[in-house]
Amino acid sequence: DAGVIQSPRHEVTEMGQEVTLRCKPISGHNSLFWYRQTMMRGLELLIYFNNNVPIDDSGMPEDRFSAKMPNASFSTLKIQPSEPRDSAVYFCASSFFQGSTDTQYFGPGTRLTVL
């Protein structure tokens, strides 16, 4: 069974460019989470969805960041325009939420470098 799939695995871009990160959750899961990992701030939850609906985006750093989940098998995290301080590893995780407990399974991450 395939795990969480993220693409691209590495992205190098220049400041001001638009960046789109993609995630395919585990089939059958109904919750999806986007995290960012940096040396300074550790692992931070950016946004999460349940049944394709955004539930909490309080972790999104600013309006340059946006996320969508058009269907149960695909989500994107977009940064426009990108800045050097956005350089980080971005993880997507998914889970099957049953109303009380769930376990998040993480993808391999996308390492973003903004020059």
Next chain:
Amino acid sequence: AQSVTQPDIHITVSEGASLELRCNYSYGATPYLFWYVQSPGQGLQLLLKYFSGDTLVQGIKGFEAEFKRSQSSFNLRKPSVHWSDAAEYFCAVGALTGGGNKLTFGTGTQLKVEL
């Protein structure tokens, strides 16, 4: 708001020695607790989780953790460390929301194994 403290940033043990990684949490309700492991350049892999019931939980790769409510702790243990256990370990507490458990991670403990 919930929080997690992992007081040891780095730990070095000899192969075959026992291991204990400390984790303290702060959360107002019954906590859901997790340990994840991250190898260099990889995503996070779930080692074990505690939702309720037996306070000593077993995980993969021979790891176990004990939930102690009185001490607000969830320490990870392994009786005999293998060189392949060298990685970074993250403790997390989940806060139940409408769409899943919102995880807050500790800053991680980097484990080095000496041969």
